[in-house]
Amino acid sequence: MKHKELAKEILELVGGKKNVNSVFHCITRLRFKLKDEAKAKTEELKNLDGVVTVMKSGGQYQVVIGNHVPEVYKEVAAIGGFSSNQSETDEEEGRDKGNLMSRFIDLISGIFTPILGVLVAAGMIKGFTALFVALGWINNTGGTYQILNATGDALFYFLPVILGYTAMKKFGGTPFLGIVIGSALVYPNLSTLTVGEPLYTLFAGTLFESPVFIEFLGIPVILMTYSSSVIPIILASFFAAKVERGFAKVVPSVVKAFLVPTLTLLVVVPLTFILIGPIATWAANFVGQGTIWVYDLSPIIAGLFLGAFWQVFVIFGLHWGLVPVAFNNLATQGYDPILAMIFAASFAQTGAVLGVWLKTRNQKLKTLSAPAFISAIFGVTEPAIYGITLPKKKPFIISCIAAGIGGGLIGFFGTKLHVMGGLGVFGFPSFIHPEEGMNTAFWGFLGAILLATILGFVLTYFFGGVNKDEAPLEKNDSTAKQGVTINSPLKGQIVPLSEVPDQVFASEAMGKGIAILPTEGRVVAPVSGTITTLFKTKHAIGLTSDEGVDILVHVGIDTVQLDGKHFAAHIKQGDRVNAGDLLVEFQIEKIKEAGYEVVTPIIITNHSNFASIEGTTVKAVNANDPLIKIKVPEEKHAEASENIADVRA
Template identity: 65%
Template sequence: MKYEQLAKDIIKYVGGKENVISLVHCITRLRFKLRDESKADTEALKNMDGVVTVMKSGGQYQVVIGNHVPDVYADVMAVGGFQAADAGNEEEEQQSSGNLLDKFVDIISSIFTPVLGVLAATGMIKGFNALFVALGWMSEEGGTFAILNAVGDAFFYFFPIFLGYTAMKKFGGTPFMGMVIGASLVYPTIAEIMAGEPRYTLFAGTIFESPIHIEFLGIPVILMSYSTSVVPIILATFFGAKVEKFFRKVIPDVVKTFLVPFFTFLVIVPLTFLLIGPVATWAANMVGSGINTIFNLSPLIAGIVIGAFWQILVIFGLHWGLIPLSFLNLDTLGYDPILSMIFAASFAQIGAVLGVWIKTKEQSIKTLSIPAFISGVFGVTEPAIYGVTLPKKRPFIISCIGAAVGGGILGFFGTKLFTMGGLGIFMLPSMIGPDGMDSAFWGSVIAMLAAFGLTFVLTYLFGMPQEPDTATAGATTAAADAPAAVTEDTDTEIIASPLTGDVLELSSIKDETFASGLMGKGLAIEPAEGRIVAPAGGTISAFFPTKHAIGITTDYGTELLIHVGMDTVNLNGQFFTGHVEQGDHVNAGDLLIEFDIEQIKKAGYLVTTPVIVTNPDKYQSLIILEKGKVNANDELITLTNNEA
């Protein structure tokens, strides 16, 4: 197993396999349902190689892996001994706590996540088929078109069968029974009956007017077209799972294998045709019409709002709430105006990544930017968001602005999605409608280029904090707002004091690990004020949940550790207030931590604070510039590179 050790560590830090109720994955994330999220070590997971970040949303504990998540998922399943069919106890999962929004997002993501890959693949085939016809490379009358269309269209036409499996599994029923319910809805004979002359009409003259072709036990059946539909099968399997559980309780074990599905089908399939299907379809039609009406009021504003907030919804996993609405529109309207508005978002994101890559001097960010850019082209933006733009803050905000502009252009041109296809660049063919490459399609191309170009330019010009120029850094060391910098000798860096207090020799403190120099070289400060400020410009590389210790990697590669007090980890964050988060970029003098000196001492702990250079081997010399008393932002340590 390629990711066996990573899988073992992930299982360990989510609280062990006994803490896992279920596990699924989407394009970039492992989505755990945990019995007790407090048992998971979120910070340890975030700091692991191979893990981008951790999110808690929609009732799920989401470990963001990146593009290779299917391989990691397979190894986690194997190492944990989880069953792919349920990965835990689905019934227990169903009863787990959470607000209504969390439960809704969890249900939708669990139902649609398993089919996303096939959904994207078949949608891409449909989209490219339309593209080839529009370009004149293929005829709709030819056999090539027919076969490719069969591949691309079959999944959508029989969508209720596939959703029957995933929805029934989610609701705790037998998945293959869900498939039978879905297959009943799209059974060809039913479609043939609907094509004939109706026997009579119900609700004539109302919006619910329905032709009646058949009856069931004398009860009129309102037949609907359920191919490509979503809501009817989800509701049918929801009630079907409950019916199945009832019969499992009352039917003897010796005949349970065949009598449970027998009676379940006899109840739920007719009930779906008589009541659940028509009601769900009517409701879906009304919602679809309502959405279309809202969009028609101002497609421009709708595009701006959806474009601006799409990436934020992705971060919290709330974008799943729009998926059913999109399918509903495709089923009732034949197109979807919602998800088409997010097309430009991924290109805004990679525009920001390119701007960061060109502008930054941080090698780690440059290294991350290349794969993040490539995956973003194909619509997978989590590596870009979590690895590059979000930690830098401004590039992420600018990417939202670019996505809003792109969304507004899409709304202005009336761009629509005609099939659920691929993401990123592969989404383009999905926006070719019956009229071919019309102005709406070319609007999507304009939106893509505008979002990318605007975001790149804004990120390059305004998105990155000014990083010191090594050629002139000596002049900035005397500036009040930049006490730590590289001197005129470009191989020397000066680190400022993060505290006000008395400087002590490291060997004099009452902690053998620090005093012996095992953690690195440096000094200690007996603080006079409970404030830690950034001793140099850099990135917060580690910030412990207890807020008592913080790691900083300066813009020039010096790795610093500031540890407030001895054994203060036992306070579990009490008396400490953090003002930054891991991944933040800070400037020299920025406030990092506040702590209550008196309360910590009353609790029986020392507040002596080591300031350690944890990569001293990089330097030829480390000199303490200040002795005795020191104020925050005073020059404290000078470092000379080995190459000097």
């Protein structure tokens, strides 16, 4: 139910389902493509309980949720009626019109995001299989190894099949056509045709020299290895989607269901083997060798740069631009240095969050830091970045510095990624060399990770300015002993709670308190504390005082039915307020004309925590006049004093 309510609010605040061209999700984010981003209420979305932050990047409106994004996405899809086939494929209406970089990022994320979960799973299995062999727990000739290796390796070997599905879906074609095209590329019988003498050789004496073993209708076919490849199937799918749409326009409807896919496959598959595949493979090899050449110029400088700026790339979604390069390196070179050098970034962030967690005096920040730290250990750093370090600024900068140092050290040791594996600590086995095992490069990698974590923690703890804006108070339990005074949030006439025309309030089912018949439409803060609840209808405000008193100010009876009409809020949920600050304004006469009572209960919802609650004996009050006196039990003096010091700080 919590996920369902959050999904409803998110969909409403992005402008409703009619404003959504498509939506899908990655590990932590809902990725919307909106018709008009101006209709989205970004600040209100950011303040939703359950939303970490909102980002706009790569032509996408990204709502960062965290670890529960799959559950929220399911509810968003169900409420909005978004089918799985709609996700990223609206050719006519939803096509991104952004700049070239935005379109490229959107393309890559749309193709790779749907398989991230299973990709991580397969990589983890491959990585841990290599670890078990290196530790001598299993041997690489036994049945256990063979089955584990097949389980982990299947996705990577048949990657063209899987990417055929996601790429065709992204380009607006029929996904199952992409599966067939990808399957043809890795069809096992074709690999046996390269045995023996070739018929002849094309481009002899050049970089593109290629033996020809078969022909198609007299046209030479250059057979290549397409297992684990990326670029050929993406280009083939792009072309296939165009061809399919072309045939769909001219083929009669009565035979379209089977004739369009037949003609599409007859055109695209041969063309892929004859032209698209070889050209894409040569291009992939060139990109792979070029990347390694740049890396070899100075692995240390490359590591320093990528490590330091990786988290910035992630914030703006630019990291997707390096994903196909890394995949391509694994396919063409058998390893990738790029994702190895950035691996220290998540651990530098982990160390920085730990520093904030142990250093901060702010209880709310301390509470948020614990789950963010745990998520970061497992490679999911968005809660740490957006919820903890980035708002504090210095801890985020420190984490980037620590990540740069870690990346430079990884470059120095020449560590390579040998399989696209898990995140965080689950990714360690991905760096074990498949033949050499845990070599110097692997141990150097672990040392760099440890150093980045320690630097992130130590520098944040001592120099991160965690408590810069959190001035501490001396511990003093005099407030607790003297009791707590709740001031009047309104000007008006006092009404006993028992006379309120609502049985829930009158019976004290919500808590003890008092009511006011307002003569002025202004609600001010009755205490210094935090806005813990602000209903979207603005008629009810929940506050927690610095001393730990929970207060509900409910303007009128059944005024929730007005859906915010005649109310104006000057604060938002989570705000820190001082006694007397203006919270909400409301139009008394308009509310009465609509047929609603304006009598306003002021309720102490956690009244059972206190020894006594005494309301004022006067008949009328002004805003900020003493209204309710609360006495704290003797045994709670110390606890209340801690609350005063911690919460105010």
